[in-house]
Amino acid sequence: MIDRVKNVKSTLAAHPRIRRASILLASLALIAWIGSIVHYRLTHVEEIDARVATEMITIAPRLPGWLVERPVMEGDRIQKGQTLAVLYRDPSRLQAQSQEAALGAAEKEIERLEHLLAEQRASTQAAVMEAESGVKTAEEALKAAQIQRANAESDYRRSAALVKLHAVPEQEAEHAENAYKVAKQNEASAQANLEAAKARLARARADARLGSLERQLEQARVHRDQVLAERDLARLNLEDLTLTAPIDGVVDRTFSNEGDYVSASQRVMLIHDPEAVWVEANIKETKIADVRPGQPVEVTIDGIPGRVFHGEVWLIGNAATSTFQLLPNPNPSGNFTKITQRIPVRIRVKQEDGLLKPGMMAVVSIDVRH
DSSP, X not given: OHHHHHHHHHHHHHOHHHHHXXXXXXXXXXXXXXXXXXXXXXXXXXXXXXXXXXXXXXXXXXXXXXXXEOOOOTTOEEOTTOEEEEEOOHHHHHHHHHHHHHHHHHHHHHHHHHHHHHHHHHHHHHHHHHHHXXXXXXXXXXXXXXXXXXXXXXXXXXXXXXXXXXXXXXXXXHHHHHHHHHHHHHXXXXXXXXXXXXHHHHHHHHHHXXXXXXXXXXXXXXXXXXXHHHHHHHHXXXXXXXXXXXXXXXXXXXXXXXXXXXXXTOOOEEEEOTTSEEEEEEEETTTGXXXXXXXXXXXXXXXXXXXXXXXXXXXXXXXXXXXXXXXOXXXXXXXXXXXXXXXXXXXXXXXXXXXXXXXXEEEEEEETTO
């Protein structure tokens, strides 16, 4: 072994050009490596503060009640419209049935009033027509009486003039006077009959308005609409006691079991759509200037080593993450320490075989050359 080392040393000593060439190649390789790192840092924004995210949907009832069914468990795949939980329904079901019966009674009352109103309209219309005919008859009778009174008055005046001239006997003048008085009485009677006929016509027309019955019908319709609204509310309450899946997805976690009393808005379970995932990266504000929507991104997941997911910048946040913190920053004490803030960036990435799970940590590399 010692002899071999001595031979190598002698060879290098004998060939200084080989030594210089080796050093030169090593230097060039180091420069190229450093250059690639510098180029990468100038053309890419890399961030380790990133994680897989999704929209977690809370399944909760609108009304309180006892949980009687929960046919799904954590990890189950669900389809849109599938029943996830059922609360005790008997009181709401009975209330809905009661409102259905009340609605039926209200509809029958409306039908009864409409039928009665139609009958009375027909009868009052006939009465109006009869009263109108009576007015016309009375008017014609009055005209005839007026003509008779005018003729009798003319005969009476002529007879009175002839009596003064001794052209006719006084007895004839007395007959003409009596006929005139009778004609005047007939005219007055015809006038009274006309007024009575007009009064009957006015009463018939007033009855034809049927104000009281129409008001009853209007009130019945208002009551029907009120009962209909109560029926719809009862149906809605009954439907809301059955919790269904709003999306195709998976059950992430359950919080209530069968037999538990669940309050209104209390969480029963959490679900999400495994296909609707993205990567949420919090980029330092000093690096965000070159980031634009649509730029390609390489994503590596800590839990899936050796696999690269490809995506693109989707959305850039409009506020730093610190603005959403519970405690204010900076604090009101007066002490100030400048800290680099982070802007949330959402990266659209395609789900592959369900490997991307919400909450998994990731590393993103954004190519800012595009």
